[in-house]
Structures are given as structure tokens and as C-alpha cells.
Amino acid sequence: MRWGVLLLLVPVAVARPQTPEFVARARAGTEAFRNPEAARMAGYHPVGPDFPGMGRHWIHNSLILESTPDAARPAILEYAELNGSLTLVGVAYAVLIKSDTVPPFLPVPASAWHFHQGTVTEESFLRSHAGLSHTVPGPRLAVLHAWIWLENPDGMLETDNWALPYARLGLSPPRNGSRAAARALALAAGDGGRMYLEALLHAVGAPNAAETTALAAVVRRHQATARQQAPSMSQLEACWTALWADVKATVRPEVWERLVVLR
Secondary structure (H helix, E strand, O other), X not given: OOOOOOOOOOOOOOOOOOOHHHHXXXXXXXXXXXXXXXXXXXXXXXXXXXXXOOEEEEEOHHHHOOOOOEOOEOOEEEEEEEOOEEEEEEEEEEEEEOOOOOOOOOOOOHHHEEEEOOOOOOHHHHXXXXXXXXXXXXXXXXXXXXXXXXXXXXXXXOOOOOOHHHHHOOOOOOOOOOHXXXXXXXXXXXXXXXXXXXXXXXXHHOOOHHHHHHHHHHHHHHHHHHHHHOOOHHHHHHHHHHHHHHHHHHOOHHHHHHHHHHO
């Protein structure tokens, strides 16, 4: 396997034939925001954690409240630190809804949308991105991700972009790379990956205080191992498997039952 510096921020081929106009408008509308200061001046501000497979969300509150999304004016920008610089890697659109019907305004498949309840600073947001959200009465946020500034090997409209952990380290993602290896690499890439995993374990598993302390030690130990093993995909996969074996050994059975879905 050959590894090299990832070529970033080069316009990529549109994955779906029905979206070229959408992508062109999205790129034209956000070109200026490749400079984060321009995004701040336009009303975007960072919120929530730095997600390993998404980066950090920068929200424009008034755009979220608009009922009809405009491809050129996404409510969310996604930034990640690449090569020492805060870099725009993708955008997302968000619409408040009261049902399971996705917004019909953008020319994308309905399956590309997903749903959130609660705010991006609450644990529910972590749970939603882990696929563990629960529907309760009340408004929900329909969200669509579009990876228009960093190619996503799984598809431009997929929620997570597991090329991002490689990009953070200046590496090219392997062909047919596994998510386990990418997640271990995200842990190796920086303290953001460590803190995200610790927060996710807390939000989903609800461990007690002693377990929380012990889990933090487990995550830190495997972060060090992942850094030693990068960029070997097989070794990173083994590191991710070993991490979850240690998590299982650290917590009570009822906590593990809640956490097992995250492996």
C-alpha cells in the first residue's frame, strides 16, 4: 500500500447525476468561507464537538430557521484542522420539521437526510450521530451533509467522511479502507478524537464515576498505541478491536450492553 500527501480542496466528481447544479451552487456560495474569518463575519460560529468523521460544525442560526434551504446558503459549515490550518471540508443543510417527511427543496435523494432532536451542544447530538437517536414528540432537525470540499470515498452525501482522519494527518486514504482503521486513526490524530470518544462513551453508556475515570485511561492508552501503529491499516484495525475489548472489561455488564452498538 502506498501512502502520500492527500491532495485537498480540489473539486471532485459529482457522485449523483441529479446534483451537478446543486453542487455548483453550494461551491459558489461557500467559496469565500474557505477563509474561516469570512464565515465568522457572515454570522457562522462553531458549536459542539469536533467529530472524527465530520469535523466541527459552524452554525448560522438564522439559516436553520429558514423553511426553504438554498443550496448556495447552507446553515452549517464543517471545518477541520488540516496541515495546521482550519479548513472547510463540507457543508450541511438543516431544516426544522414536524414529521418524518424530508424537505423536498434540494435535488438529492430522500435517503441522504437524517434527523436530530436537541441542540448540537447536548448529548443527544452525539447520540444522533452514533445512530442512537430516539424519536419523541416535537420538532426535529432534518440534516443533509454534502462533502463538496473534501472527497468522501463513501459518497458525497454520506453523513460521515472517513477520509477525514487521514486528511488530518496528511495521508491518502487507502482504497477499500475499513471504518475501524479510520476510527483508530481519528483517535491517533489528536486530542479532539480522544475527547470525542470519551464523550460518546459517557453519553451512550452512562458509566458511573469510577468507570468514567477508568474508561478515560483506556482511551488514552489506545490513543498512544494507535499513534505508534499508524498508518498500517491492519494494525489500526487490531488497535480498535483491542480498545473495545478493554472497554468491555472495564464497565459493568449493563453499561456494556449500551455501548456494544458503538463498536
